[in-house]
Amino acid sequence: xxxxxxxxxxxxxxxxxxxxxxxxxxxxxxxxxxxxxxxxxxxxxxxxxxxxxxxxxxxxxxxxxxxxxxxxxxxxxxxxxxxxxxxxxxxxxxxxxxxxxxxxxxxxxxxxxxxxxxxxxxxxxxxxxxxxxxxxxxxxxxxxxxxxxxxxxxxxxxxxxxxxxxxxxxxxxxxxxxxxxxxxxxxxxxxxxxxxxxxxxxxxxxxxxxxxxxxxxxxxxxxxxxxxxxxxxxxxxxx
Numbered sequence: 001x002x003x004x005x006x007x008x009x010x011x012x013x014x015x016x017x018x019x020x021x022x023x024x025x026x027x028x029x030x031x032x033x034x035x036x037x038x039x040x041x042x043x044x045x046x047x048x049x050x051x052x053x054x055x056x057x058x059x060x061x062x063x064x065x066x067x068x069x070x071x072x073x074x075x076x077x078x079x080x081x082x083x084x085x086x087x088x089x090x091x092x093x094x095x096x097x098x099x100x101x102x103x104x105x106x107x108x109x110x111x112x113x114x115x116x117x118x119x120x121x122x123x124x125x126x127x128x129x130x131x132x133x134x135x136x137x138x139x140x141x142x143x144x145x146x147x148x149x150x151x152x153x154x155x156x157x158x159x160x161x162x163x164x165x166x167x168x169x170x171x172x173x174x175x176x177x178x179x180x181x182x183x184x185x186x187x188x189x190x191x192x193x194x195x196x197x198x199x200x201x202x203x204x205x206x207x208x209x210x211x212x213x214x215x216x217x218x219x220x221x222x223x224x225x226x227x228x229x230x231x232x233x234x235x236x237x238x239x
Contacts, residue, residue: 083115
């Protein structure tokens with residue numbers, strides 16, 4: 001396992017060098033930032049596989065159905081780990097774009113938030129807190145990739161808006177800081193509500209545990225929230 005992690009880390013370094021060279025060539029600068037971000041990702045990859053026995057004390061990885069199946073807790077953990085790596089990569093790009101610390105924090109939270117909530121709510125997304133058992137113990141009751149895809153769209157397209165308003169409040173005295181914090185808190189609550197399909201499944205006429213139902217749920221929620229933001233923020237002159 002350690003040899004595998006070392007090989008993976010070395011491969012990550014090689015890919016990181018290639019990624020940094022190509023990226024710095026395309027945008028004209030930023031080799032150090034891009035290279036550093038990939039080095040951090042490779043280091044986390046090494047830490048993950050090196051300390052996997054420690055993680056296994058708290059998170060179950062293997063399913064009762066055999067080694068070819070991953071237990072749902074491990075899937076949630078792998079989603080979280082992938083979200084950390086993806087967030088580091090994306091934030092490094094926005095850092096090169098010259099984003100301020102406040103807006104950078106907004107983008108980091110936007111990309112990481114869905115993965116973190118899925119990990120926290122893994123038991124509910126697996127079997128609705130014991131209310132419904134799924135057929136196999138290694139599967140989620142809900143389609144997590146579709147759920148996260150919708151959350152990523154919502155977070156990335158709207159959550160940074162609150163941090164942009166906060167940046168404007170601090171440096172340009174408009175709008176009020178209280179308005180900016182209200183927008184950030186309100187958006188966070190809305191996105192958390194979206195990541196609770198087990199709650200909505202009790203009241204909606206469609207079964208969200210089915211793939212088509214989850215797809216319709218994600219699309220409908222995204223469209224409704226976008227329309228709501230356009231109307232409310234437009235009315236108050238925030239967009």
